[in-house]
Amino acid sequence: MPVKWLMHWQPNSGATMSSQILAEVCQCVEGFGGAAKDGRWRTTLTIYRPVARDPSSTASSAPAPTPGDLPRDFLGLTLHDRPGAYFFILRHHRLILQADANVQSLMDKLQSYKARVVLHFEGFQYQLGDFQLRVGKCVQSHADTLRGIMMEVEYLPLCSIDKSRQIMEDFVDIWQDAVIKKSLPGHFINVELNFADYGLQDQYTPQHTALQYATCIVQLMATVRS
Amino acid sequence: MTLDHISYLVPRDRSELFLFRNTRAISCFELVVLETEASEEERRCYSKGLEILAMPIFTKSNRAPSEGDGVETSGLRMECVVQGIIQTQHVDALEILLQGLCGVPKERIRVHELCLKSGPSLAVPSEIRLLCDLAQPTPSWTVRHVGGAMRGAGAEQISVLVRTMVESKVSNNALRFFYALGYKLDHELLKIGFAFRFQRGAPITVTVTSANKMPKLHATDEAVPVTPGIQMVEITAPTAGDNYNEVAAAVCSFCEYLAPLLHLSKPGVSTGIVPTAAAAAASLLSNSGDEAGAAPHPLDEHDTEQ
Numbered sequence: 001m002p003v004k005w006l007m008h009w010q011p012n013s014g015a016t017m018s019s020q021i022l023a024e025v026c027q028c029v030e031g032f033g034g035a036a037k038d039g040r041w042r043t044t045l046t047i048y049r050p051v052a053r054d055p056s057s058t059a060s061s062a063p064a065p066t067p068g069d070l071p072r073d074f075l076g077l078t079l080h081d082r083p084g085a086y087f088f089i090l091r092h093h094r095l096i097l098q099a100d101a102n103v104q105s106l107m108d109k110l111q112s113y114k115a116r117v118v119l120h121f122e123g124f125q126y127q128l129g130d131f132q133l134r135v136g137k138c139v140q141s142h143a144d145t146l147r148g149i150m151m152e153v154e155y156l157p158l159c160s161i162d163k164s165r166q167i168m169e170d171f172v173d174i175w176q177d178a179v180i181k182k183s184l185p186g187h188f189i190n191v192e193l194n195f196a197d198y199g200l201q202d203q204y205t206p207q208h209t210a211l212q213y214a215t216c217i218v219q220l221m222a223t224v225r226s
Numbered sequence: 227m228t229l230d231h232i233s234y235l236v237p238r239d240r241s242e243l244f245l246f247r248n249t250r251a252i253s254c255f256e257l258v259v260l261e262t263e264a265s266e267e268e269r270r271c272y273s274k275g276l277e278i279l280a281m282p283i284f285t286k287s288n289r290a291p292s293e294g295d296g297v298e299t300s301g302l303r304m305e306c307v308v309q310g311i312i313q314t315q316h317v318d319a320l321e322i323l324l325q326g327l328c329g330v331p332k333e334r335i336r337v338h339e340l341c342l343k344s345g346p347s348l349a350v351p352s353e354i355r356l357l358c359d360l361a362q363p364t365p366s367w368t369v370r371h372v373g374g375a376m377r378g379a380g381a382e383q384i385s386v387l388v389r390t391m392v393e394s395k396v397s398n399n400a401l402r403f404f405y406a407l408g409y410k411l412d413h414e415l416l417k418i419g420f421a422f423r424f425q426r427g428a429p430i431t432v433t434v435t436s437a438n439k440m441p442k443l444h445a446t447d448e449a450v451p452v453t454p455g456i457q458m459v460e461i462t463a464p465t466a467g468d469n470y471n472e473v474a475a476a477v478c479s480f481c482e483y484l485a486p487l488l489h490l491s492k493p494g495v496s497t498g499i500v501p502t503a504a505a506a507a508a509s510l511l512s513n514s515g516d517e518a519g520a521a522p523h524p525l526d527e528h529d530t531e532q
Contacts, residue, residue, distance in 0.1 A: 050408070053349045069347050070408050086394075090406050097403040099369070102303075103394035106371045111350040112407065199399075 002132075002156045003164040003204045005172070006212035007188040008219050009149035015185035017223075022137050022149050026124060028178050029135055035128045041080040041136070042122040045217055048074040048113040074113060075217070076104070077210045080134075087210035091218075094197045096207050117141075119217065121150060130156050131171060138220055148220035151188055159204050161195070191215050303393070303464060304376075306386040306428075306473045308481060308490040310459045313499055317434060317457055319507030320487050321420065322514045324432055327483055328424040335435055336361040337417045338446050340401065342409040354409065356400050360416075360446065367396045369404075375492075376470075384474040387492040388465065414440060416449040419457065427476030428463040435460075456499075459488055 009025075011017050029035050050070035077087040078101065086104060088097040107113060123136025131153060138148040153171060158164040172190065179187055193215055195201075195208055312320055321332065338358040344351050357368045373390030375381070381388060396403075419435030436457045438449035461481065465473040481490045486506035489497035500506075 050347070051349045052347055069345070071406060074407070088403065090403070093402075093406045095399060095403055095406060096397075097399060098397040100394040100396075102392060103369065103396070106354075106369065106392040106394055109371050109373060109390070109392060110344075110352040110354065112344055112348045112352055 001159060001204055001206065002154050003158050003161055003168065004152050004154045004209055004212070005168050005190045006209070006216050007151045007153065007172070007190045008216050008223070009151075009186055010189045010223060011186040017146055017149060017186075019137065019146055021184060021186070022123075022135070022146075024182060024184055025135055025149065025151070025179070028175075028182055028184075029126050029128070029133055031178065032128055035126045035133075037124055038127050039125050040122065041125050041134050042120055043080045043213060044078045044141075045119045045121065045213055046076040046115045047117040047119070048076060048107075049116045050074075050113055051111060075214050076107075076115070077213055079206055079209055079213075081209075082206045085206060087207065089210060089214045091214060094199075096198050096200075096211060098207055119147065121213065132156060138217070147224060148216075150216055150220075161202050161204055161208075189219070191219060303391050304388055304467050304470065305391045305462050305464050306388055306470060306477050307460065307462045307493060308386050308477060309461075309493045310484075310488040310490040310497065311456050311499060312434070312459055312488045313503065314436070314455050314457055316487060316503050316507040317419075319510040320434060320459070320484070322510050323484065323487065324422050324434075327480075328422040328426075328432075330422055330424050332420040332422055334361045335417060335419045335421050335433060337435075338365075338414065338444075339417055340414045341412045342404050343412045345408040345410050347408050353412070354404065356396075356404070365398070367398050367400050369394055369396050369400055380471075384471065384478075385491065386474045386477050388470045388474070414444070415452070416440065416446050418449075426480055428465070428473040430461060430463045430477065430480060433460050433462075434458070459484075459490065461490060 009017065009021065011021075030037070049072065052070055071090050071092060073091045075089045075091070077089070079085070079087070084101050086099045086101050088099065088103075089095070118141035119138055120141060121136050121138050123134060126133045126135070133154075134152040136150060136152075137146055138150060139145065140147060153168065153175075155164050155168060155171070158167070172188070176187060193211060195211065198207070198211060200207055200211070325332065336359070338360055340356040340358075341353065342356065343353050352371075355370045355372070357370060359366050359368070370391065370393045373392075376388040416438040417435040418438060419433060421431060421433040423429070423431045434457055436454075437452045439452050440446060440449050442448065461477055463473050463477050484490065486500070486502050487510075488500055488503065491497045
C-alpha cells in the first residue's frame with residue numbers, strides 16, 4: 001500500500017490548540033491549487049487497561065499476584081482504510097498484532113483487558129495530485145475536547161518508505177511554507193519511527209500506519225501535558 | 227411472564243443477556259443468558275429480583291450493535307455442536323459415508339492447537355485457543371474463544387449444545403502477544419484429519435481428527451497420537467441465536483445418517499462407540515468398492531469378518 005506519514009500539530013510555546021487552527025489548516029490545504037475535498041474519515045484508537053487481580057482481596061487465598069507483569073501501554077486501532085482489520089500494539093514489547101475486526105468482541109469476552117479510553121481521529125480527506133491528505137482532530141469518545149490536530153500525508157505512487165523519503169520531505173517543506181505564510185501558531189511534526197523494531201519492512205503496510213497512530217497519541221498527550 | 231417460565235444464567239458483566247421467544251409455549255418467554263460464571267450469590271440475587279433484572283435485559287438485547295461508541299461490537303456468534311468418537315479402523319468408512327452425503331471434496335486438517343489460560347495477575351480467569359493451520363502452504367493463525375453453553379429449559383430439550391464462539395484471524399506473532407498480555411500455555415495438541423463443509427438445512431462442518439501430543443514444546447513433527455485407536459468427530463453449525471432450534475434440527479437430522487457408525491452428543495456427554503460400527507463400516511467399504519469400479523479405499527479385514 002502507498003506510503004504515509006502521520007504528522008501532528010505542535011503549537012508554538014505559549015500557544016494553545018483550538019478548532020480554529022484546524023479550520024485554518026484545512027483552508028491551507030484548500031489553498032493549494034487543485035486540492036479536492038473527497039469525503040470524511042475516522043480512525044479509532046482504544047487504550048486498554050488490564051483487569052488485574054486486587055492484591056488486598058486475595059492476600060489469604062491466592063498466590064501473590066504480580067500485576068506489574070501486565071502491560072499498561074496496550075493500544076487497539078481501527079484504521080479508516082482497513083475497516084475489516086484491528087491492530088493491537090504493545091509498545092513496551094515492540095509488538096504489533098493484526099487481527100480481524102471481530103477480535104474486539106473476543107477481547108470483550110475475555111474480560112482480561114477493558115477499554116478505558118476511546119479516541120477518534122477524524123476529519124476531511126483531500127486529493128492533491130499524487131498525494132492524499134487527511135487533516136483531522138483527535139477527540140475523546142463522547143467528549144468534544146480537542147486533544148490534538150494531525151495530518152496524514154499519503155503518496156499514492158510509492159510503497160517503499162526509503163524510496164519515498166525524498167519526495168515526502170519535499171512535500172512537507174512546501175507544506176510548512178504554506179503554514180508559515182498563514183502565520184499559524186505552530187507547525188506539523190513527523191516523528192520518524194524505527195519500524196524495524198517491530199519487525200516491519202520497508203514495504204509500507206497498514207501495520208506501519210497503526211504504529212504511527214500509536215506514536216502520535218503519545219506525542220499528543222505529551223503536548224497536552226506540557 | 228412469571229418465574230416458572232423463565233430460566234436464566236447470569237454472566238459477570240451481564241453483557242450477554244438474551245431473550246428468546248419460546249416457540250413451544252406461546253406468550254411465554256425464556257430468558258437464556260449465556261456464560262456460566264455466575265457465582266452462587268449472584269444467582270440467588272437474580273432469582274429474587276428477576277423482574278427488576280428483566281428491564282436491563284430487554285434494554286441490552288434491543289441495543290443495536292456498534293452504537294457509535296467507536297468500538298465495533300460485531301454480532302455475537304453462536305454455534306451448535308455435537309461430538310462423538312469412532313475407532314480409527316472405521317474412519318475410512320466414515321469418510322466414504324460423508325463423501326456420499328455431502329458431495330463436496332474433503333479438506334485436509336493439520337492444526338497445531340495451543341490452549342492458553344490467563345495467568346495469576348489477571349482478575350477474571352479466561353481461556354483462548356490459538357490455532358495454526360499447517361495444512362496451508364503458508365501457515366495461518368486464528369485465535370478462538372469458546373464461551374459457556376446456553377442453558378435453560380430450551381437448551382436442555384435439544385440434543386445439541388449451543389455456545390458462543392468468537393474467532394479471528396491473527397498475525398503469526400499471536401503467541402508472543404498473548405504471553406505479553408499475561409496468558410500462559412496450558413497444553414498443545416496437533417489435530418490431524420479431515421473436514422467436510424456443506425449446506426444441509428444450515429452450513430454444517432464435520433471434522434474427523436486424531437489428537438496428537440508433542441514430546442517437546444511445539445515439536446509438531448514428533449507428535450504422537452494421544453489415543454491411537456480412537457478419533458474425534460465433531461459437527462458444528464453457526465447459528466444467529468434466534469434460529470438455534472432450526473439449526474439444531476438440521477444438525478440432528480444429519481447425525482441420524484451417521485448413526486450406524488457413531489453416536490453424536492453434546493460435548494462432555496460421552497456415548498462411547500457404537501456396536502453396529504463394524505458391520506456398517508464393512509458394508510460401506512464393500513458398497514463403495516462395487517460402485518466405484520476401482521475401489522478408492524482398499525477393503526480391509528472387516529469386510530470379510532461380517
